Amino acid sequence: MVRVxxxxxxxxxxxxxxxxEAVEKAGxxxxxxxxxxxxxxxxxxxxxxxxxxxxxxxxxxFPVSEGAKVLTDSPELTRYRRLNFELLLSTHRLRCxxxxxxxxCRLVELSRDFGVEGIPVCAECPLVGEDCLVAKxxxxxxxxxxxxxSAECTRQGLPCTGCRGFVSDPGVWEDAMRELYGKYGxxxxxxxxxxxxxxxxxxxxxxxxLSGVEGG
Amino acid sequence: xxxPAAPGRLIxxxxxxxxxxxxxxxxxxxxxxxxxxxxxxxxxxLGLDAEVYRVGCTGLCFMDPWVELAKEGxxxxxxxxxxxxxxxxxxxxxxxxxxxxxxxxxxxxxxxxGGPPALEELDFWRLQTRYVSRNCGLVDPESLEDYVExxxxxxxxxxxxxxxxxxxxxxxxxxxxxxxxxxxxxxxKWRVAYEQRSDVKYVICNGDEGDPGAFMNRLLAESDPHRVxxxxxxxxxxxxxxxxxxxxxxxxxxxxxxxxxxxxxxxRCGLLGKDILGSGFDFDVEVYRSAGAFVxxxxxxxxxxxxxxxxxxxxxPYPAVKGLWDEPTVVxxxxxxxxxxxxxxxxxxxxxxYGTERSRGTKMFCVTGAVRRTGVYEVPIGTxxxxxxxxxxxxxxxxxxxxxxxIGGPSGGCIPAELFDLELDYESLQSYGAIMGxxxxxxxxxxxxxxxxxxxxxxxxxxxxxxxxxxCRVGMKQLSEILERIASGEGSVxxxxxAQELGESIAKTSLCALGGTAPNPILSTLRYFRQExxxxxxxxxxxxxxxxxxxxxxxxPYLCKGCGLCAKACPASAISGSPGRVYQIDESLCAKCGxxxxxxxxxxxxxx
Numbered sequence: 001m002v003r004v005x006x007x008x009x010x011x012x013x014x015x016x017x018x019x020x021e022a023v024e025k026a027g028x029x030x031x032x033x034x035x036x037x038x039x040x041x042x043x044x045x046x047x048x049x050x051x052x053x054x055x056x057x058x059x060x061x062f063p064v065s066e067g068a069k070v071l072t073d074s075p076e077l078t079r080y081r082r083l084n085f086e087l088l089l090s091t092h093r094l095r096c097x098x099x100x101x102x103x104x105c106r107l108v109e110l111s112r113d114f115g116v117e118g119i120p121v122c123a124e125c126p127l128v129g130e131d132c133l134v135a136k137x138x139x140x141x142x143x144x145x146x147x148x149x150s151a152e153c154t155r156q157g158l159p160c161t162g163c164r165g166f167v168s169d170p171g172v173w174e175d176a177m178r179e180l181y182g183k184y185g186x187x188x189x190x191x192x193x194x195x196x197x198x199x200x201x202x203x204x205x206x207x208x209x210l211s212g213v214e215g216g
Numbered sequence: 217x218x219x220p221a222a223p224g225r226l227i228x229x230x231x232x233x234x235x236x237x238x239x240x241x242x243x244x245x246x247x248x249x250x251x252x253x254x255x256x257x258x259x260x261x262l263g264l265d266a267e268v269y270r271v272g273c274t275g276l277c278f279m280d281p282w283v284e285l286a287k288e289g290x291x292x293x294x295x296x297x298x299x300x301x302x303x304x305x306x307x308x309x310x311x312x313x314x315x316x317x318x319x320x321x322x323x324x325x326x327x328x329x330g331g332p333p334a335l336e337e338l339d340f341w342r343l344q345t346r347y348v349s350r351n352c353g354l355v356d357p358e359s360l361e362d363y364v365e366x367x368x369x370x371x372x373x374x375x376x377x378x379x380x381x382x383x384x385x386x387x388x389x390x391x392x393x394x395x396x397x398x399x400x401x402x403x404x405k406w407r408v409a410y411e412q413r414s415d416v417k418y419v420i421c422n423g424d425e426g427d428p429g430a431f432m433n434r435l436l437a438e439s440d441p442h443r444v445x446x447x448x449x450x451x452x453x454x455x456x457x458x459x460x461x462x463x464x465x466x467x468x469x470x471x472x473x474x475x476x477x478x479x480x481x482x483x484r485c486g487l488l489g490k491d492i493l494g495s496g497f498d499f500d501v502e503v504y505r506s507a508g509a510f511v512x513x514x515x516x517x518x519x520x521x522x523x524x525x526x527x528x529x530x531x532x533p534y535p536a537v538k539g540l541w542d543e544p545t546v547v548x549x550x551x552x553x554x555x556x557x558x559x560x561x562x563x564x565x566x567x568x569x570y571g572t573e574r575s576r577g578t579k580m581f582c583v584t585g586a587v588r589r590t591g592v593y594e595v596p597i598g599t600x601x602x603x604x605x606x607x608x609x610x611x612x613x614x615x616x617x618x619x620x621x622x623i624g625g626p627s628g629g630c631i632p633a634e635l636f637d638l639e640l641d642y643e644s645l646q647s648y649g650a651i652m653g654x655x656x657x658x659x660x661x662x663x664x665x666x667x668x669x670x671x672x673x674x675x676x677x678x679x680x681x682x683x684x685x686x687x688c689r690v691g692m693k694q695l696s697e698i699l700e701r702i703a704s705g706e707g708s709v710x711x712x713x714x715a716q717e718l719g720e721s722i723a724k725t726s727l728c729a730l731g732g733t734a735p736n737p738i739l740s741t742l743r744y745f746r747q748e749x750x751x752x753x754x755x756x757x758x759x760x761x762x763x764x765x766x767x768x769x770x771x772x773p774y775l776c777k778g779c780g781l782c783a784k785a786c787p788a789s790a791i792s793g794s795p796g797r798v799y800q801i802d803e804s805l806c807a808k809c810g811x812x813x814x815x816x817x818x819x820x821x822x823x824x
Contacts, residue, residue, distance in 0.1 A: 043530045044685045046725040056724045061530045076724075083721040087690040 002066040007073070016063040019050060019070055023059055028072045031081060031110055033088075035060035046084045047110070049077060056080065082114045089118055094172050096123035097132065097143050097180055108147070117146045120167050120176075121160050125151035133159050134180050139190040141166075143176035144206070161197045170209045177210060226355065226365055227322070228288045233266035235259070235307065236284040238353055240273040240438040241470050242431065246280035247300070254303035255283060262308055272439020274353030275432075275580075275592030276340070279319065284353075285310045291331065292322035340589055340608045345570055347578040348554040349594045352439035357474050360481040363442040369487060371560030375450045376495040380410060383454040387556065390564045391576035396422060396513070396549030397624065397653045398729070399575065399642035402556070405546050408536040409455040412544035417457040420540070420547045421448050422518055423464040423471065426510040427625025428676065430656030432580035432592050433550035437464075437471045440554070441478035445501065447553030449487065450560060452499045455546050460501035463518055465508035476503045510626070510680035513654075514728045515539075515547040517682065527684045528728035549654070551580060570596035575641045579655055583609040586616055586661035595640075602636040605659055616661040620744065624653025626673040626680075627733035629740030630666065649740040651733060665762035666745040667752055671699040673737035681730065688731030691722040695738060704765040707753040716742055761823045764808040768824050771812075773798045775820035785815035 001012045004019075006026035013022045018041070023030050034045035043061035050059045051071040059072075071077070092107065096119065099105070108123045110116075121142035127133060133140040133154055140159035142151065144166050153160055167173075181191065195202050202210070228234055237252040255268045266287070276282070279296035285307065286292035295306050296319035309316055320341075321334040335341040346352075355362040363369070375383050388403035409417060421444060425433040437444050448460045462479075464472040479501050482488045490498050509526055511517045517528040519540045539545025548556075555577060559567045571577045575597040581604060584590045588610030595604060605611065605621060612618045620630045623640075629650035631638060638644055642652050660669060678692040698715045701707040719735030719742075726732045742749060751759050758766040771782070771791075776798045783791040783799055788807040793799035801812070813821045 042684070043727060046685055046687050046727070049725050058530065058727075063532060079717070080721045080725050083691075083718060084687055084725060087694065088686055090694070091690055 002064060002068075004064045004066075004068045004070060006070045013064055015065075019052060019057070019059040019062050019064055019068075020048065022064050022068075022070060023050065023072055030059045030072055031085075031113060032060060033085075033106055033110065045088065047081050047088075049080055049084075051077065078114075082116065085110055085114055086116055089116060093175065094119060094123075094167075094169065095175050095179065096120050097125075097134070097176070099123075102126070102128070112148065117148070118167055118169060119147045120172060121145045121147045121149065121151050121154070121164075123147050124149070125154045127154055133157070134186060135184050137184055137186060139186050139194040141191070141194055143180055144173060159194065161194060163198050166199065166203060166206060170205075173206060173209050226362065227292055228286050229267045229269060231265050231267045232288040233264065233311070234286045235266055235268045236271045236286070236353070237268060238273045238280075238282065239270045240357075241434060241468065242277060243273050243280045243282075244470075248281035250300040251281045251283060251298055251303060254300035255307065258304040258307040261304065262311070264307070264311055266307075266311075270356055270358070271354060272352050272357045273435050273592075274439075275349060275435055275594075276353075276589070277591040278589040282319070284322065286322070287311060289328075290315075291325045291328055291334075293318045293331070294320045294322060294335075296320075340591075340593070340610065343595065343599075343603060343608050344593050345578050345596050346594055347567070347570065348443065348551060348558050349436065349440075349580060349592070350558075351443065352435065355440070357439050357441055358477050358481075360442060360478070360485060363440070367561045368442055368557075369446055371557045372446050372449055372453075372487065373493060375453055375560050376493055376497060380454050380456060383450065384410060386564060387454070387559070390559050390567050391571075392552070392555055392559065392567070393575055393642065394549055395551035395555065395579060395655070397627075397651060399652060402548065402552055405536050405548070406451065406454045408534065409457075409544045409546045412537060414544050416459070416541075416543045417455055418540045418543060418545040419448060419451045419455060419457045419460045420515075420518065420522075420545060421460070421462040421550060421553055422513065422515065422547050423462060423468075423475075423550045424506065424508070424512045424518060425465070425468075425550070425654060426508070426513050426680070427627075427654055427656045429584045429622075429658045430582050430625055430654045432582050432655055434468055434471050435592050436554055436580070437550055438474050441474045442482070443554045443557045444475070444550050445478050445482055446557035447548075447555070448501060449482075449492070449499055450556050451546060451548055451553060452501075453495075453497050455544070457546070458498055458500075460499060461522065461540075462501060462503045463512070463522065464503060464505055466505040467508050472503055472505050479503060509682070510677070511682045511728070511730050514730055517728065517730075518547060519545060527682045528730070530727055551654075572598035572639065572641050574643060579640070579652070581640070581655045581657055583657045583659065585621075585657075585659035586612050586618060586663075587659045588613055597641050598639045600636065601631060601638050601640060601657075604640065604657065605636065609659070612659070612661050616663065618659055619662050619664065620660045620666070622650075622658040622660060622669065622673070622737065623656070624651040624733075624736075625656045625658075626676045627651060627730070627736055628653045628656075629736040630660070630669070630744060631740075632744040649736065649743055651736065663760060663762075665703075665758050665760035666741045666748045667699065667703050667758070668760075668762045670738045670741045671696070671703055674699055674734070677730065677734040681734070685727035685731060687722040688726045688734060691718055691726075692731075692734055694718060695722070695735065699738065702749060702752050703758075703763040705752065705756040705763075707749075709750075709753055712742070712746070712749050712753060767808060768803060769801050769806060769808065769810070769812060770822055770824055771799050771801060772820045772822055775818050777818055777820070779817070781815045781817065782812035782821055785811040787811060 004022040009026040011025045033047040043058040048059040138159045141162040142160040145162045146164045284294045315331045318332045392402045393399040535545045580594045620632045674696045681688045683689045719739045761767045778796040790802045790805035
C-alpha cells in the first residue's frame, strides 16, 4: 500500500493502482468516458485528466506512487476536459432519435456536466419507435432543439416547441430532415409554423441549410 | 581534421594514392555514382596506381558530390560539386601536383605551400567539433578493418573489462543525455533496465528519424555504422541484455544495408555472438526494417511496431521496466549510441570538455532551408544559433533576410531571428517554445509566411497522428482547419484565440510525445509572429505574399512591353491583350500559380 494525497486528503491504495482508485476512495469524482474497468484502459479519450505531481495525466491509467499529490479540479483541468469532450462531440453524428442508448448515454451525461450544448432533446426523450411524436406525424422540434430540459414536454405528449434554442451543428439539422421528418411525412409548413413560436421564424442559418435538403 | 588524428595509411591508402568518393543516400542522389565510375575509368585510362575508395558522407551537402584526392607528397584535396566529365581532368592535374579548381585541403602538409585554404581555416569546419562524426567521409563504412584502425571497438574492449555498474557509472560521469530529442539521461535508462530481474532484456537502437529536414542519423549510420553498433553492444552489456535490435525505416535501404553488413562483419570477428572478446558476454543484433511512420520515433510506438501494431501507449510503465514483449527494454537513439562508443574509445575527459554544465558533449545539427551552406554540422551543445546559422551555414542567400529558424522538426518550434543569441541546449530551447528534437534546423527567410509554415507542419503531424488518443486525432484536425481558414482569409480573431487554447490543451493532454509536441509550430509562431496572423484575419492580407488566396498578380503597365509571354505561360488563360499593348490579368480566372511571374522577362508581373 502507498499513501497518496488527493486534493489534500490522504488515502492508502495498492502500489501501481490507477489514480482513479485513489480519487474515488478519497470521495472525489472525475469524469470518465472511455474507461471500462478490467476491459479497456488504453486511456484514449483524455477526459479524465488530473494533475499528479504537477503533470497532467489520465486518472484511469496512470499508476500511483508513494506520496503522490493528486489534484482533481482546477480551471485548467476543466478547460482541458471540456475541450477534449467538445472535440469528441464534433466527430459524433448525434442522431439521438434513432439511438438505442438514449438516456443511458455517457455523452449526454457529460454534456450536462460540462455544460456543452449541442445534443438534441431526443437524447433525453423517452419516447421511441411508435411512441415518437414525429412518428405520429406531429411537428415536434426535439431533433433540432438543444437538450437540457429533460424533455419535460414530450414526456407529457406535447411536441417540443424549441424553447431552448436550436442546436448549432448543421449536420444534425440535415439528418433530422432526411431521416425523421421526411420519413414520417411531417410537412415543412407545419415545422415552420412550430418554429415561429419561440424562434419567431425559421432562423436564417437553419433555413440556408434546410433549403438544400430534400423532403421535410 | 587535424593531421595527427588520421593515420597516414588511412588518408593515403596502401597504394599511396587514394581517391575518396562519398557513396551515401544523399551524395548518390547528387550523382556520386557516376563520379565514382568516372574516377575508376580515369585511373585506368591514366594508368595510375591509385585506389578509388568508397567513403560515407561528411555532411557538407552544399559540396555534393565531392571527391577527395590524396597522394603521398601532396596535401589531401577536396573538389566540390564535381561533374563526372570533370573527373579525368581533376585526377590528371592533381597527380601532377596542380591543384586547380580545388575547394579545400583536408590539412596542410610540410613542403607544400599555397593551394586552396585548408578545412581548418574555413569557418564551416573550424567552428565544428567533429566528435561522433569524426569518421564520416574518411573511412569506408563497409570496412571493419578501417574502423578498427581509427580506434574502433577499443571502447567495447574497455567496457567489457569493467563491471556493468562501472559502465553505467562511467556514462553517468560523462553526463551523456539522449540525443533523440528529450535529453533523458542515458545512464538512468540503463540503470533502471539493469536493475530489473529478468532473463530476457532488449536494447533497441532507434533509427527511425522521421522529421522532415533531419538526416543526421542516416548520415551517421551510413558513414560509420560500426560506431553505432559498438555503442549498442556496450548498451547491451551494461543493461545485461542478450538481444539488440536496430530499428531502421525500410525507406532508407542503404542505411539498413550498411548496418546489416556491419552486424555480419562484427559477427564474423567475434564481436557479436557467444562470449564476446572472451568476456563471457553473449549478445546478438538484428536489423529490423520498419514500414516507417513518424510516430515510431516515440519509444513505446517503436516497440509496438516491432510487436506488430505501431501505436504508443501510456507511460508508465516505462519501456526500461516493461517494454518489448513485456521485457525490460532500453531504446536509445543512433547518435546517442555513437556517442557511447566514442566516449569509451576516447575517454570521458574529452567528451566532458564540450558542452554546457547541464548538457555535455556535442550534437549533430542538420541545417537546411534558406542558407548558403546546407549540411550536417556537429557543434558543442550550447553553441549559439547565430554561430550555426550565420558563421557555419553561411547565412541567407543574396538579398534575403532570415526571419526565423524551425528547430526540432514538426514537433519543434520557431525561434525568431531576434533570439539567435540563444544557446542550443535542451533547457533553453524548451523555455522558448522549441525543442532540440533530433536536431533539424530549417531556416526560414522573409519569403516565407509563418502561417503557411505552421500550416505545413500541422498538416504533417495531422497526417502522421496514429489516431489513438482523442486530442491528437481530432484536435490536430481542428487546428489544421483553423489554419486553413486563416490562410485563405476567412479567419477571425476568435480563430486565433481558439487555436491558442486548443493547442495548449492538445499539448497537455495527449497520450504521447507526438501529440504533446505537435502544436509547437503553431504555438511558437503565435508567440513570436502573432502580427502575421492578425494581418491575415483583420486586413485579409499575407505580408509575405505566400498564401495564394490572399495574393493577387498584376501587370505593371509601365514595365509591360506587350510581348505576350505571360499570356502564353498562363495555364488558366487568364491573361488577355494583344502584342505591343499592355496585357491584363483577369482576377476571376487567375489560378495564382505564378507562371506569369516566372515568364515575364521585364519584371512587369508583380505579386500584391
